[in-house]
Amino acid sequence: MRRAITPPADEWVLLEEEGNAHQLYWRKGSLHAVRDVTSRSARAELYCDQGGQRGAATAHLAGDEHDGQRLSDARLAAELALNPAYRLPQGAADYPAIALGDEALPSRDALESWGSALHRAAAEAGVHLSTLEVFAERQHHQLEASNGRSHAWDAVHYAADVILSCGEGDAAVELRLSPTSRRLQDLLRADRLATAAQAVRDRGGAALPPSGAMPVILPAAELQYLILVLRAHTSAELRYTGALQKQIGDALIDCQGDPLTLRMNPLIPHAVASRPTDGSTVPAAARTLIEGGVLRAFHATPQFAAYLDLPPTGPLGTLEVSAGTSNYDDLTAQGPVLEVVSFSSNMPDPLSGDFAAEIKMGYLHQGGRKIPIAQGSVSGNVFTALGHCRMSRETELVDGYLGPRWIRFQALQVAGG
Amino acid sequence: MPSERTDADARWVSMSRSSGLQIHASGPNIDVTQLPPGEGTVLRRGGNLQEEEALFGWHPQWLPGAAATERRDSLGEQPVSQVPLREKVEFVRALQAKLTGRDPRIVQTDVLYREVTEQRRIATDRFDRESRLSRVLLFAVAVVHDGGRTDMNRLVRAGSGGFEVVSGVSDAELDAMVEEAVRVLGAESIEPGSYRVVTHPEVSGVIAHEAFGHGVEMDLFLSGRARAGRYMGTRVGSDLVTIVDDPTVEGGYGSYPFDDDGTPAAPHDIVSGGILTQGLSDAEVASALGASGGNGRRQDYTRKVYPRMSNTFFRPGGVSVEELIRGVDRGVYLRQVSSGMEDPLNWGMQVICHHGEEIRDGALTGRLYRTMPVTGYVPEVLSSVDGVAGDFELTPGTCGKGWKEWVPVTSGGPHLRMTVRLG
Incomplete structure (x- = not known):
């Protein structure tokens, strides 16, 4: 992406992220909206030394012809915001390998199936879902820094907004769950759904x-x-x-x-x-x-x-x-x-x-x-x-x-x- | 690459990008950060299933023409782009210096300045609209410690416009902020119960926001999650209660010229003289319910549009604040908010007040209370409103739908007098 640019600073860190996401929205059991999202960001942290002090500033790069100006602006900002000196860690680093989610982002169809299954499970538990929103994203991260350290990793993230409901009209009650996870299987476990469903039924x-x-x-x-x-x-x-x-x-x-x-x-x-x-x-x-x-x-x-x-x-x-x-x-x-x-x-x-x-x-x-x-x-x-x-x-x-x-x-x- | 569109696709394109800056002085440390550009293009296909493809980047090839046919700029009298960075950094440092040392119990001072200028263009077969709007925020905090407790107070200035929004903080304002922070150190817990209260505009605003702001976001009508959907036209408050949502407020932090569907902004009377009158909608919900739209907002291009608030407030009345307080035998002046949460289904209300002051025999006593949950059944609370002052103030904030979809808003109005449950 932007590795051709070396930030104009005494030390720097460049963190790039690219993401692909599916978002699905149900209302009263019917899927009513879907979104596919691509995202990209490149954040450059610049560290500039002056008179025994260090200034730091952040630039967000867009991969266009204005990135040079953004970096220049960030350098100016760093020179105006001086703090006592410090340095990035030096020497080689051993980054741990950590499993961060499913191997691949599920397809939209797979997420739709998951949502349908959740609606059925809620019904079996005696409640219904007023709304359900599911967000699934896979991100690639790339780190590079002036201290010679670099690392790349992938991660998947799921989030849901679940409104469990029971009853009708003025007697209706609801409970909100906002689970997150890195694997679809962990997003809303059966025991957590059961506890919440019981609570909603008792709420009335x-x-x-x-x-x-x-x-x-x-x-x-x-x-x-x-x-x-x-x-x-x-x-x-x-x-x-x-x-x-x-x-x-x-x-x-x-x-x-x-x-x-x-x-x-x-x-x-x-x-x-x-x-x-x-x-x-x-x-x-x-x-x-x-x-x-x-x-x-x-x-x-x-x-x-x-x-x-x-x-x-x-x-x-x-x-x-x-x-x-x-x-x-x-x-x-x-x-x-x-x-x-x-x-x-x-x-x-x-x-x-x-x-x-x-x-x-x-x-x-x-x-x-x-x-x-x-x-x-x-x-x-x-x-x-x-x-x-x-x-x-x-x-x-x-x-x-x-x-x-x-x-x-x-x-x-x-x-x- | 964007997917190919067919002639059967609804032609709707939204593009947005922003430039922003944050300067944060915290104690002896200072940081300057360029904010993420959030540059994205959204292609929308309508029908029974609304589909959006949201792409990173500015993709003008999907636009019908080189230039929009309607354009609105809200950059203020002193556009932030014309104020040098050095001046902004010095402004933050100077304000922090004025705050620090104002009281020996101050252990940390924090000043945060943020500016965001957003460019949006939304084009369909029927219109092509573009806007540039700047929002500016100043947040100053004094953290105090007396050897036992630590607490804080803050001063906030924000709005849409230029640097003029945040300049001109007076010494008197800083003194008042610090004095209150120190007083809060000695605040007590309140005995739970029903109380007559007078609400500062900040508290009034959050009540409006949580009670009948979120409560009339009409996507909740479609999902059966809002009681208001069944009670339009009914009385929900006293005659003195009028609640408005208005995205056209000049300089409002939550203002905009057109919403994220491209619908021109317009005010909505949500509650008029105590009668629940209308809700807030985006284009999709407006189409389904025959509403007017104009309140469709998204956090950024990566998120969906929902019906959202903008600037939500009680309309002022005619009495003085002193008269409101004189009318309370035993109660509390609720001064500052920590947080709030909506309950559109059951018309409950939860606001957490950071602190307030006792009222006895129509006068403030100097005895402070802290961390007070304010709860109640919304129609009962609004029906108890028996005093509406003539002052008016809006407080900026960031509003979420649940715990996501964050958009800038204001809430406020005048001082009010009502009965609520505290504690």
């Missing part, structure tokens, strides 16, 4: 939860958002820029319950967050970030690694939380316990860790009964909550999270009836 008769502080169980699909707060608090960039105050060796979480250990892992086969490298040219490697609640490492680009005298860590990958020892029955015992199936949306504050979310669907475990509940809200603080929790032995991979399938938090604030 759901009541408000009681109010007060109580144990709350969150599933992996919601835990992934809480764990993003820890991603922020283990960021070398945020540490350097002053948003974080903790040092390596400090306790991030005061673990009074199950100890929390968090790893970054870009090597898991077929995980959506896995990749052999990123624009830093650092090879993918797993690393412990938090151990027993104690900060053990920051994830860092070469720039912020240099500033904090740390090793650069490469692509973040999947955030892995260590499993616990409890099973589902252990976690739902000693009620009342609120088990959330899904929030309407869940966006914890990345700095304070505060969160509040409306319950889309859940269950109250009390006196041996499992009572459907909906609406109301759960609020708390991620750091406090993770310090007083029990984790399941069973784990689940959901998007960029691999960890306990359920976590029971000792006491979160529930607002209901």
Whole structure:
């Protein structure tokens, strides 16, 4: 594509991506739209040294006659945005071979068949799909850098937007699933569909939860958002820029319950967050970030690694939380316990860790009964909550999270009836 | 290579490309990034199954003529292309310098400047329209820490136009932003319950957006996912409630001259005097439901067009903000939003407010609350609106349909008074 151009910089990284995608859209069981997409991007990171400092700027190349100007503009930008010096990693790199999805992009017909099968499975589970959207893309990635490192890899990515529905008119209820995967077989597993379908069927008769502080169980699909707060608090960039105050060796979480250990892992086969490298040219490697609640490492680009005298860590990958020892029955015992199936949306504050979310669907475990509940809200603080929790032995991979399938938090604030 | 088109194909071609820049100063670090050009051509074939072929690159060979027959430019009084990069970098640095050191509890300051100029051309057998539009965004954040908690506040300026959109941030605005960030450090959790509230325009706007913005995106009518599809013409709010979506707002961050189907932009009264009046549609949905279209938007050429909002707001009324607050014995002034989510099927509403302030006996008390879920049944909430101020403000944002299909929008309106559930 653009390898003939050498960016005008002291160091540079060129990352090119070409993609082909199919997109299919169903409405009330009928396929109503299809799209075939080709995409291409070439991102050049330029590093320019001046007066003992380094400026960095990004240019996006289009493969046309204007690329030279784009690179010149980027060089000017780099000269205007100077930071303390750092360098790209030097020497040869050994990039891991990671399986990143199906061998080939399925045909549109194959995806249509998958969608039809999902509609049938939903019907068998007593629900229907108001809408279904499926996105399948294969991308080729090519990395080249001034430090002599280069690597190429292919990856496939699937995403779906699934609206499960039950009932008619004003009595209709729905639940949204937004699964992602690298293999079509993993996109929406039968057990996940069954759990969601049951929740939708139960939603119609759901009541408000009681109010007060109580144990709350969150599933992996919601835990992934809480764990993003820890991603922020283990960021070398945020540490350097002053948003974080903790040092390596400090306790991030005061673990009074199950100890929390968090790893970054870009090597898991077929995980959506896995990749052999990123624009830093650092090879993918797993690393412990938090151990027993104690900060053990920051994830860092070469720039912020240099500033904090740390090793650069490469692509973040999947955030892995260590499993616990409890099973589902252990976690739902000693009620009342609120088990959330899904929030309407869940966006914890990345700095304070505060969160509040409306319950889309859940269950109250009390006196041996499992009572459907909906609406109301759960609020708390991620750091406090993770310090007083029990984790399941069973784990689940959901998007960029691999960890306990359920976590029971000792006491979160529930607002209901 | 683009596939061959036949005479039976519906002739519809859309081309888009953009140039953009982002300057981000975070603490002592500064980055400059050219934004991806997002250059693509979409060929659409109609019929029972809508088919699109979306190709990387600008492919003018599919266009009917060398030049469009209609052209609209919205580049502002001070087009960003005419402001040197050096001046933009210095602007960001200077703003960050003014912010830093304003309070000893500030641990990090962040200033982000972003400009995107998009060129679009959409051609069919019936029209050939082209536009160039710039959107500019400024985001300034102060992160504060008091030895225990960390929190933040932000100031946002954005719109369609030129560099004039973001220039002129005053010292008074920065002082107010920092003061509020520090006050929020001491904010408490609120006792869950039903409250009378006065909403800042930012909060009013997100209520409009989540309640009857998403709720009237008419593709949801076709899939049976929107209760509004069965309740057009019915009362859903008090007489004081009028909610509008208007892509023609001068300088609106969500504005455009024609949508991504090529339909000219036009305002829509969604709720008029409390009556649910009309929805928002793209060309496909408009054809199916006899609507007017004009709200078809896509994230970029790699994504499909859907009915989307643009600038969505409550129309202002005539009372003062002070009068609204005086009318509350015990309640909360909801000041700032963290996030929101729609529920078009059940007319639920979820907005998470970042912070608010207690009202007692018609006055603000200085006691702050943080992280408040605002929920309720939309018609009940809108029917409880008994005060609409005369002020007006729009807040920029990025809107998703679920967790994808991101487009720039604004939401807002005046201060309102209503009853909601908090906590």
